[in-house]
Amino acid sequence: MISSTIGIWNYWIVFCLMMIGLFLVIGRKNFLKKIVGLAIFQTSVFLLYITFGKIKGGTPPILNESIDTIYSNPLPHVLILTAIVVGVATTALGLSLVLRINSEYGSIEEDDVSAQDLVDYHDDIETGKNLDLKFKK
Amino acid sequence: MISELLINAFLVTIMLSIAIALIKTRTVIFTVILTSAYSLVAALMFITLDAVDVAFTEASVGAGISTILFLAAMAYLPKKEEESISSEFIPALSCIILGGILIWCSFDLPEIGKLTAPIHQHIVPEYIRGSKEDIGIPNIVTSVLASYRGYDTFGETIVVFTAGVAVLGLLEKKNSTKKNKSQPKQKISKNA
Numbered sequence: 001m002i003s004s005t006i007g008i009w010n011y012w013i014v015f016c017l018m019m020i021g022l023f024l025v026i027g028r029k030n031f032l033k034k035i036v037g038l039a040i041f042q043t044s045v046f047l048l049y050i051t052f053g054k055i056k057g058g059t060p061p062i063l064n065e066s067i068d069t070i071y072s073n074p075l076p077h078v079l080i081l082t083a084i085v086v087g088v089a090t091t092a093l094g095l096s097l098v099l100r101i102n103s104e105y106g107s108i109e110e111d112d113v114s115a116q117d118l119v120d121y122h123d124d125i126e127t128g129k130n131l132d133l134k135f136k137k
Numbered sequence: 138m139i140s141e142l143l144i145n146a147f148l149v150t151i152m153l154s155i156a157i158a159l160i161k162t163r164t165v166i167f168t169v170i171l172t173s174a175y176s177l178v179a180a181l182m183f184i185t186l187d188a189v190d191v192a193f194t195e196a197s198v199g200a201g202i203s204t205i206l207f208l209a210a211m212a213y214l215p216k217k218e219e220e221s222i223s224s225e226f227i228p229a230l231s232c233i234i235l236g237g238i239l240i241w242c243s244f245d246l247p248e249i250g251k252l253t254a255p256i257h258q259h260i261v262p263e264y265i266r267g268s269k270e271d272i273g274i275p276n277i278v279t280s281v282l283a284s285y286r287g288y289d290t291f292g293e294t295i296v297v298f299t300a301g302v303a304v305l306g307l308l309e310k311k312n313s314t315k316k317n318k319s320q321p322k323q324k325i326s327k328n329a
Contacts, residue, residue, distance in 0.1 A: 011243040013149040019236035020156040027228035030218040032165060032210070036172050039203065040156055043179045046195070047149070050188045055257065056141075056250030060187045061277040063269055070252070072187035073261050074277040078286060080191050081278070082293045084198055089300035091203050095210040096304040102214055109219050 010051050017044035029110040031101065035094040042087045049076040141185060142249065148182045163218040169207040176200035190278045 021044060024037025053073035061074035098108055105113050155175045162168055176199035183192035247254035268280040282290055 008243055008246065008248065009146045010149055010249055011246055012240055013146075013153050015236055015239040015243065016153055017156050018239070019232040020153075020160060022235070023228055023232040024160065027225045027232070028218075029221045029223070032207075032214060033168065033218060036159065036168055036207075039172055039199075040159065040175065043176060043195075043199065046191070047152075047179060047182060050183055050186045050191060051249055052254070052256050053188065054186045054250050055252055058187055058250075060189045061265070062189075063265075063275040063277065071265055071277065073257055074264060074281055075261055076256075077188045077191050077278045078281045078289075080188070081194055081282060082289055084191070084194050085293055086296050088198050088203050088206070089297045092206055092304050093300045093307075095206055096307040099210055099213055100307050108214055109221075111219075111222055 011048070014044050014048045014051065017041075017047070031098045031108040031110065032095075035091060035098065038094065039087070039091060042083070042090075046080045046083060049080050052076055144185050145182065145249075148178055148185065152178050152182070163220070165211055165214065165216050165218065168218075169204060169211060172207065173200050173204040176203070190276070 018041055021037045021039075021041030024040060025034050028034060028037065053076035055070055055072050058070040058072040061071040061077065063071075101113065102108050105116055107113060107116075152175060155171055155178065159168060159171050159175070162171065176195060180192045180196040180200060183189075183195055247256075264281055264285060265277055267285075268274060268277045272280040272284050274280040
C-alpha cells in the first residue's frame, strides 16, 4: 500500500509543479516572473521524463562487466539532455526580450506596457482624425 | 528499494515547497535564487533516478548558466515586482482544473520503476546491446546522443545558434535606438 502510494506520489507532485509553473506564466503580470515560471515548467517536465525511465534496482546506463545488470532506460536521458540546453537558449531569448521591453517602455509589468500601448493607440487615432479633417477641408 | 523511493518523494516535496515560495515572493533576487535552488534539487533527484548525465548537465547549465543569465538581466531591471491590479482567480482556477485532470489520469500510468512498463520494451534493449557491440562506448547515453540520434543533437545545435543570433539582434537594436529614442518618449509624456 505504502509502496504503491509512493509509486505515484512523484507523478502527483510533478503535476503540481507543472501547474505552479503554468500559473506563474499565465497569472503573473511581471515578465521576469513569467520566464521563471517557464523554467519551472520545463524542469518539472524533465522530472516526469526521467521518472518514466527509472527501473527498480537498475543502475545508471553505463556498461559494466557483469551480465545480469539492469540498466535504467537511457532514451529519456538523451532527450532531456537535448531539452536542457534548448531550455537555456529559450531563457536567454526571453530575458533579452524582457530587457528590450524594459528599455522601450521603462517597465516590465504587463499592465503598464498595455496601458502605454493603449495611450499610443488613442493618440494615433486622434492624430489620424485630425489628418482626415484637414484633408476634408 | 523503498528507501530509494522515499528519498525521491522527500526531494520532490522540497521542490514543491520551493515552487510555492516562488509564488509568494515579490523580490526579484529571491526569485532568482529560489530558481537556482530548484534546479539544484532537481539535479539531486536526477541522481537518485539513475540519470547521472542529466544530473550534471542540470547542475551546470540549469543551476549555473541560467542563474548567471538571470542575474545579468536583473541588473538592468526593476528590483521589485508590483502587485497586480487584475484578479488572479481565473488563471488559478484553470491551473487547478488542469492539474486535477492530470492527477486523475496519473492512475493509468505505470508505477515508478516497473520493469514491464511499455517504455522499456521497444528499441532500448537494442541500444544497450548495440552500444557495446557496434559503437564500443561504455556510456550508453553518449552513444545514443552522438551516434543513434546524432541528428537530434545537430538540430539542437541549430536551435542554440538561432537563439544566439536572435539575442544578439535584440540587444544590438536596443543600443542603436537609444540615441534617437528621445522623440517617442516626449510624445508619451505630453499625453500623460
